[in-house]
Amino acid sequence: MEINMPMPTLVTFAAYLAAMLVLGIAAYRTTTTLSDYVLGGxxxxxxxxxxxxxxxxxxxxLLLxxxxxxxxxxxxxxxxxxxxVVGALLNWLFVAGRLRRFTALAKDSLTIPDFLENRFEDRTRILRVVSAIVILVFxxxxxxxxxxxxxxxxxxSFGMDYETAVWVGAIVIISYTFLGGFLAVSWxxxxxxxxxxxxxxxxxxxxxxxxxxWGSVQSEVVAVDPTHVQVLQGMTFLGMISLLAWGLGYFGQPHILARFMALRSERDVPRATLIGMTWMVLALIGAVATGYMGIAYFADAPLADGETVLIELIRALFNPWVAGILMAAILAAIMSTIDSQLIxxxxxxxxxxxRGIxxxxxxxxxxxxxxxxxxxxxxxxxxxxxxxxxAGVLDLVAYAWGGFGAAFGPVIILALYWSRMTRNGALAGMVVGAVTVILWNQAEGxxxxxxxxxxxxxxxTVAIVVVSLLTGKPSASVQEQFRHSRQQPLE
Structure with a gap:
C-alpha cells in the first residue's frame, strides 16, 4: 500500500490518534460501574x-x-x-435541564429506554425493548x-484502498471507546x-x-455558477421546510440527550447552553464559508467529490505540519460522533x-x-x-437523524411536559415516528x-396525544412522580 501523505503530516496525524488512545486509557482507570461506562457517573x-x-x-x-x-x-x-441552530437552542432551553432532573428522579435512569420505562412505570418492559431496538437500528x-x-x-489522505481505510479509522475509534466508555468519549x-x-x-x-x-471570491463563484450566490436559488416552499425541519431532530438524538443526563448539576445548563450555542453558530458559519471558498479556489479544476473540499483545501493551503493537525480535525469530527453512538x-x-431482561x-x-x-x-x-x-455521508446521516428525531423527539418532549401522557401513547409515538420515516423515505414525488x-x-405527536387520551389516565404514582419532577429544586 502506497502512502502519499508527506511525512510531517503523517507524524502529526499519528500523534493525534495516539493522544486519543491515551485519553481512553486514562478513562479506563476511572470506569468501574455501568453508570461510569454509559453516563460518566x-x-x-x-x-x-x-x-x-x-x-x-x-x-x-459538519466538515464533509x-x-x-x-x-x-x-x-x-x-x-x-x-x-x-434553532433546534439546538430549543433543546438546550427546554429539554436539557428538565431531562437531567427527571432522569435522576426516575430511579436514576441511565439511558433513554431506562427513563421511559421508569417514567411510565412500564412493568411489561415493552417501552424499553422497542426504544432499544430503534436505537440499535438507526x-x-x-x-x-x-x-x-x-x-x-x-x-x-493516505492513498489507501477504501476498505482498508475504513478498518484503520474504525480500529482507533473502537479502541478508546472500548477502554474508557462515556468519560473517554466525552473527554x-x-x-x-x-x-x-x-x-x-x-x-x-x-x-x-x-x-x-472577498471580491475575488465572489467573482470566481459567479463565474462558476451565478446561482451559487443566491440563498433562495431553486428553493421551493417544501424544500425550505425540509431544510429547516432538520432542527426538529435534536429533541430525539440519544447521544445528545445523554450529555444532558450526564451533567453534574442542573445549575450548569445555562453556562453549557452559552458555550454550546456559541461553538455551534461559529462552526456552522465556518463550514458554509469553507464550501463557498472551495467553489472559488477550485474554479479552474473542479473537484470530483464535493465532500472532499475541506480535505483538498487543507492540502493546498498549508504546510505539511499544519496540514496534519487540520486533517486530524476531520477525523475528530467523525470520531466524535461514532464514539458517542457506540456508547x-x-x-x-x-x-x-x-441487565433489563x-x-x-x-x-x-x-x-x-x-x-x-x-x-x-x-x-x-x-x-x-x-x-x-x-450513499454519501449527508444521505446516511439524514436518514438516521430523521429516524431518531421522529421516534424519540415527540416522546421526550411530551414525557417531560405533559402529565396526561401514557405508556401506550409513548409506544404509539415511537412506532409511528420510526415507521413513517422508513416508509416516507422510500416514496418519491x-x-x-x-x-x-x-x-x-x-x-x-398526533399518535401520542390521541392514544394517550383514548386510554386510561396514568396511575396516581406516575402522576405524582411527574408533579415531583416539576417541583424538584435545582441541584
Whole structure:
C-alpha cells in the first residue's frame, strides 16, 4: 500500500490518534460501574458537556457533508444550518435541564429506554425493548455513515484502498471507546470539538486571502455558477421546510440527550447552553464559508467529490505540519460522533436487554465488560454496512437523524411536559415516528419530497396525544412522580 501523505503530516496525524488512545486509557482507570461506562457517573462539567454534545452532534457532516453541499449547490444549502441552530437552542432551553432532573428522579435512569420505562412505570418492559431496538437500528446506520466518512478521509489522505481505510479509522475509534466508555468519549469529544472549531475558522480565512479577497471570491463563484450566490436559488416552499425541519431532530438524538443526563448539576445548563450555542453558530458559519471558498479556489479544476473540499483545501493551503493537525480535525469530527453512538448502542444492549431482561442480577464488572463486548458487536455490523459507500455521508446521516428525531423527539418532549401522557401513547409515538420515516423515505414525488423527519414528527405527536387520551389516565404514582419532577429544586 502506497502512502502519499508527506511525512510531517503523517507524524502529526499519528500523534493525534495516539493522544486519543491515551485519553481512553486514562478513562479506563476511572470506569468501574455501568453508570461510569454509559453516563460518566453524571459528573460532566458545562464546558465538556457542551462541546462534547456539539462535536458528537455535528460529526463528519459538519466538515464533509455541509461544505460539500455548499460546494455543489451554493448558499441555498445553508438553510439546514439555520434549522439546526434553532433546534439546538430549543433543546438546550427546554429539554436539557428538565431531562437531567427527571432522569435522576426516575430511579436514576441511565439511558433513554431506562427513563421511559421508569417514567411510565412500564412493568411489561415493552417501552424499553422497542426504544432499544430503534436505537440499535438507526445508530447502526449512523455509525456506518461515520465510518464511510472516515474511509473517505484515509483514502484521500493516505492513498489507501477504501476498505482498508475504513478498518484503520474504525480500529482507533473502537479502541478508546472500548477502554474508557462515556468519560473517554466525552473527554476526547471536548478536545475534538476545539480542534474542529479552530479548523473551520482557519481554513476559510486562509482561502479568502489566497484567492485575492472577498471580491475575488465572489467573482470566481459567479463565474462558476451565478446561482451559487443566491440563498433562495431553486428553493421551493417544501424544500425550505425540509431544510429547516432538520432542527426538529435534536429533541430525539440519544447521544445528545445523554450529555444532558450526564451533567453534574442542573445549575450548569445555562453556562453549557452559552458555550454550546456559541461553538455551534461559529462552526456552522465556518463550514458554509469553507464550501463557498472551495467553489472559488477550485474554479479552474473542479473537484470530483464535493465532500472532499475541506480535505483538498487543507492540502493546498498549508504546510505539511499544519496540514496534519487540520486533517486530524476531520477525523475528530467523525470520531466524535461514532464514539458517542457506540456508547449509546452498547448501553441499549447492556442496560436495556442484558441487565433489563436477561440477567437482572448481573454485577458491576460483568456489565462493564458486556458493554465493551457490545461496542465490538455494533462496530462490526456497521463496518459491514460501510463497505458499500454508494450513499454519501449527508444521505446516511439524514436518514438516521430523521429516524431518531421522529421516534424519540415527540416522546421526550411530551414525557417531560405533559402529565396526561401514557405508556401506550409513548409506544404509539415511537412506532409511528420510526415507521413513517422508513416508509416516507422510500416514496418519491409531491409531498413525499419533504424530509421524512417532518411528517414523522407530526404523525408521532398526533399518535401520542390521541392514544394517550383514548386510554386510561396514568396511575396516581406516575402522576405524582411527574408533579415531583416539576417541583424538584435545582441541584
Amino acid at each position: 453524571r459528573r460532566l462539567g458545562p464546558g465538556v458537556a457542551a462541546l462534547s454534545a456539539g462535536a458528537s452532534d455535528m460529526s463528519g457532516w 457533508g455541509l461544505p460539500g453541499a455548499i460546494y455543489v449547490s451554493g448558499l441555498s444549502e445553508l438553510w439546514i444550518g439555520v434549522g439546526l 445508530f447502526t446506520l449512523y455509525i456506518s455513515a461515520g465510518l464511510v466518512g472516515g474511509g473517505l478521509l484515509f483514502q484521500s 476526547t469529544d471536548f478536545l475534538q470539538g476545539i480542534l474542529m472549531f479552530l479548523t473551520l475558522l482557519v481554513v476559510p480565512m486562509f482561502a479568502v486571502v489566497l484567492v485575492g479577497g 449509546v448502542s452498547a448501553s441499549a444492549i447492556t442496560n436495556d436487554f442484558y 436477561l440477567r437482572t442480577e448481573a454485577g458491576a464488572t460483568e456489565l462493564v465488560w458486556i458493554s465493551r463486548a457490545a461496542v465490538l458487536g455494533v462496530s462490526l455490523v456497521a463496518l459491514l454496512l460501510a463497505m458499500a459507500p454508494e 409531491g409531498l413525499f419530497d419533504v424530509y421524512e423527519l417532518l411528517p414523522g414528527f407530526i404523525f408521532a
